[in-house]
Amino acid sequence: MQIINLGLLAHVDAGKTTTVEQMLFHSGNLRTLGSVDKGDTQTDFLAIERERGISVTSASVEIDAGDVQIRMIDTPGHMDFSGEVERTLAVLDGAVLIVSAAEGIQSQTERLWRALREINLPTIIFLNKVDRMGCEPEAVLAALQKEFSPVIIPVNRCVNAGSAEVSVENCDISEDGILELCENDSALAEKYLQNEKLSPQEIKTALVRQTRECLAFPLVYGAAAMSVGIDAFTLAIKAFLPSKPLLPEGAPVGTIYKIEHDKALGKIAHIRLFEGTLKNRDAVNIFRPSHGEAEQFAEKITQIHKVSGAKREDTGVIRGNEIAAVCGLARAKVGDMVGQAFEQKNIRISEPLFMVKIFGADGKERELLQAVSELSDEDPLMDYTWNADLRELVIRVMGKIQIEILQYLFLERYGLAVTFSPPSVIYKETITRRGIGLERYTMPKPCWAVVKLQADPLPRGSGYMYECSIGESVLRRQYRNHVETAVAEALKQGRLGWEATDLKITLIDGQDHKFHTHPLDFFLATPIAVMRALEDAEPILLEPLVKLKLVADETLSGRLIGDIIEMRGDFDNPVMSGGKVEMEAIVPVAASVDYFVRFASLTSGRGTLNSDFYGYKECPLELGTTAARRDIDPLDRDKWILHKRGAL
Ligand SMILES: Nc1nc2c(ncn2[C@@H]2O[C@H](COP(=O)(O)OP(=O)(O)OP(=O)(O)O)[C@@H](O)[C@H]2O)c(=O)[nH]1
Ligand SMILES: [Mg+2]
Numbered sequence: 001m002q003i004i005n006l007g008l009l010a011h012v013d014a015g016k017t018t019t020v021e022q023m024l025f026h027s028g029n030l031r032t033l034g035s036v037d038k039g040d041t042q043t044d045f046l047a048i049e050r051e052r053g054i055s056v057t058s059a060s061v062e063i064d065a066g067d068v069q070i071r072m073i074d075t076p077g078h079m080d081f082s083g084e085v086e087r088t089l090a091v092l093d094g095a096v097l098i099v100s101a102a103e104g105i106q107s108q109t110e111r112l113w114r115a116l117r118e119i120n121l122p123t124i125i126f127l128n129k130v131d132r133m134g135c136e137p138e139a140v141l142a143a144l145q146k147e148f149s150p151v152i153i154p155v156n157r158c159v160n161a162g163s164a165e166v167s168v169e170n171c172d173i174s175e176d177g178i179l180e181l182c183e184n185d186s187a188l189a190e191k192y193l194q195n196e197k198l199s200p201q202e203i204k205t206a207l208v209r210q211t212r213e214c215l216a217f218p219l220v221y222g223a224a225a226m227s228v229g230i231d232a233f234t235l236a237i238k239a240f241l242p243s244k245p246l247l248p249e250g251a252p253v254g255t256i257y258k259i260e261h262d263k264a265l266g267k268i269a270h271i272r273l274f275e276g277t278l279k280n281r282d283a284v285n286i287f288r289p290s291h292g293e294a295e296q297f298a299e300k301i302t303q304i305h306k307v308s309g310a311k312r313e314d315t316g317v318i319r320g321n322e323i324a325a326v327c328g329l330a331r332a333k334v335g336d337m338v339g340q341a342f343e344q345k346n347i348r349i350s351e352p353l354f355m356v357k358i359f360g361a362d363g364k365e366r367e368l369l370q371a372v373s374e375l376s377d378e379d380p381l382m383d384y385t386w387n388a389d390l391r392e393l394v395i396r397v398m399g400k401i402q403i404e405i406l407q408y409l410f411l412e413r414y415g416l417a418v419t420f421s422p423p424s425v426i427y428k429e430t431i432t433r434r435g436i437g438l439e440r441y442t443m444p445k446p447c448w449a450v451v452k453l454q455a456d457p458l459p460r461g462s463g464y465m466y467e468c469s470i471g472e473s474v475l476r477r478q479y480r481n482h483v484e485t486a487v488a489e490a491l492k493q494g495r496l497g498w499e500a501t502d503l504k505i506t507l508i509d510g511q512d513h514k515f516h517t518h519p520l521d522f523f524l525a526t527p528i529a530v531m532r533a534l535e536d537a538e539p540i541l542l543e544p545l546v547k548l549k550l551v552a553d554e555t556l557s558g559r560l561i562g563d564i565i566e567m568r569g570d571f572d573n574p575v576m577s578g579g580k581v582e583m584e585a586i587v588p589v590a591a592s593v594d595y596f597v598r599f600a601s602l603t604s605g606r607g608t609l610n611s612d613f614y615g616y617k618e619c620p621l622e623l624g625t626t627a628a629r630r631d632i633d634p635l636d637r638d639k640w641i642l643h644k645r646g647a648l
Contacts, residue, residue, distance in 0.1 A: 247320025
């Protein structure tokens with residue numbers, strides 16, 4: 001038996017959920033066809049998804065397609081739930097990028113394409129909604145070939161596109177397509193140049209090979225809601241994407257990509273196994289990536305379910321290359337590795353740029369914290385801080401839709417009627433020159449931890465790096481690990497109150513004491529050294545920027561330029577054509593939060609505005625915001641030491 005674990009990715013409303021439903025139906029795996037508009041599909045099974053007609057979490061179903069089992073993971077398309085997509089990417093053998101023939105390439109389509117190319121995942125494109133009046137499938141294909149890759153090659157064609165009578169038929173690969181394939185295959189090119197005719201089989205073989213090597217991308221036209229192109233699509237998945245064998249035995253190696261909480265079953269971890277098997281009652285080692293050495297602990301499996309939409313079947317076993325829901329892993333988190341630690345590539349599609357305070361759970365703080373901790377196990381990007389003194393809970397979020405969904409979840413799942421403060425922007429901070437931080441924690445005895453750190457600035461977007469330049473003879477390995485862990489933790493709140501990034505910290509000296517060092521002394525001393533190094537290195541604010549793409553009536557160009565300047569933005573030369581102006585601008589998130597509403601009213605709803613996270617850039621202190629320290633400042637040294645020693 002062969003398996004393909006396949007992700008369906010697209011911008012919001014492109015038709016992912018509809019396509020999965022149709023595939024289930026066409027393959028005979030579903031008796032009655034559901035629809036998003038009626039709210040009865042297999043993969044949008046949460047009440048909120050059915051009510052609102054959008055997917056909020058990823059959901060998977062299995063399709064028996066003859067000799068291949070296709071596990072399809074339907075992902076949410078709204079940018080606010082990009083984290084859910086990121087996590088799914090880690091467990092796929094192939095991907096389908098759905099593009100709507102009516103709306104064309106959207107910012108989210110671009111982000112997803114970039115992510116797919118970065119992790120080198122074989123990809124098919126499904127060009128959906130070819131029935132929509134006024135759609136131009138050929139123009140969207142041309143745009144895809146221009147923006148994404150010239151080796152996007154249609155394997156079928158539409159008849160009567162743009163009408164309810166649309167149908168698709170198989171076709172040979174075009175001359176242009178063959179030429180593109182030849183670009184990547186010199187043997188094929190040679191044969192073609194010598195005027196030998198290439199057989200359809202040879203061309204197909206080349207396309208299969210190049211798809212699997214991520215050099216070519218087959219494209220299928222269809223209209224999922226009209227049941228058009230579904231069989232061609234299923235055939236393309238089987239023909240072009242790589243499948244994996246079912247591995248019935250061996251030591252397990254896998255990844256947890258999704259966590260759910262069920263009232264009856266407790267925590268449920270969705271696992272993709274790459275190798276080996278797991279069974280009921282197995283004890284399994286879980287590894288958590290962290291700075292320093294991976295954390296490790298053992299858990300016992302209580303149940304294993306095969307999942308299809310909302311349905312679960314108790315199978316008691318998961319085999320290599322399968323995906324299943326595993327119960328009993330009480331401490332598991334998304335991103336944990338199962339069986340053994342291995343190198344995992346993390347992809348960031350989007351990041352939470354806002355934070356909000358949660359109100360309204362007076363007297364129910366314990367329940368609120370429990371709820372937030374469960375929700376953040378499910379979505380690690382939504383981390384939270386609880387300030388016990390101010391009794392204030394702050395979470396990080398992607399955007400407004402996520403806040404609405406969270407509000408619903410708090411009420412529905414936990415009976416908590418909460419409200420949120422307006423979102424405020426998450427800044428970061430970095431340093432502008434080399435800084436040194438030394439802490440000698442040798443009094444009051446018993447204690448002994450000396451830590452000397454060096455902080456160096458790195459280019460924008462590099463993130464955080466750590467190096468240890470001292471060996472065993474200077475400081476024992478155990479303590480060097482403590483320093484590394486504590487540095488990463490301390491950098492979450494720099495001197496301006498924000499996460500410190502784009503810098504490198506090097507441990508350049510240290511000392512422990514054979515008798516006096518208490519096992520946790522380095523956790524106490526390191527944050528002080530970190531803060532001193534940051535202070536010495538002259539911290540500055542970084543603010544998040546977005547790239548806006550604006551298209552509006554030509555007569556509005558002056559107004560748009562005025563708006564961008566007012567938002568402290570930079571813009572490229574506006575391009576005028578056909579009575580429209582098209583412009584790209586980079587603007588601070590803080591200044592542009594409400595711009596979507598203003599733009600819609602300025603253009604009377606006839607303009608289009610796309611925004612995409614661009615990165616962080618230096619920002620003068622007076623234009624940004626510093627954040628209050630959420631706990632005791634390590635540079636308030638006496639208080640910090642007392643606090644850390646548990647005396648406060
Ligand atoms: N005309 C037309 N409408 C379609 C087609 N496919 C889907 N739709 C409609 O488009 C809307 C969105 O479809 P979904 O399947 O929910 O899209 P999605 O990509 O899963 O959306 P999210 O999960 O919210 O990102 C629904 O109203 C569908 O009925 C199609 O081929 N033609
Ligand atoms: Mg959906």
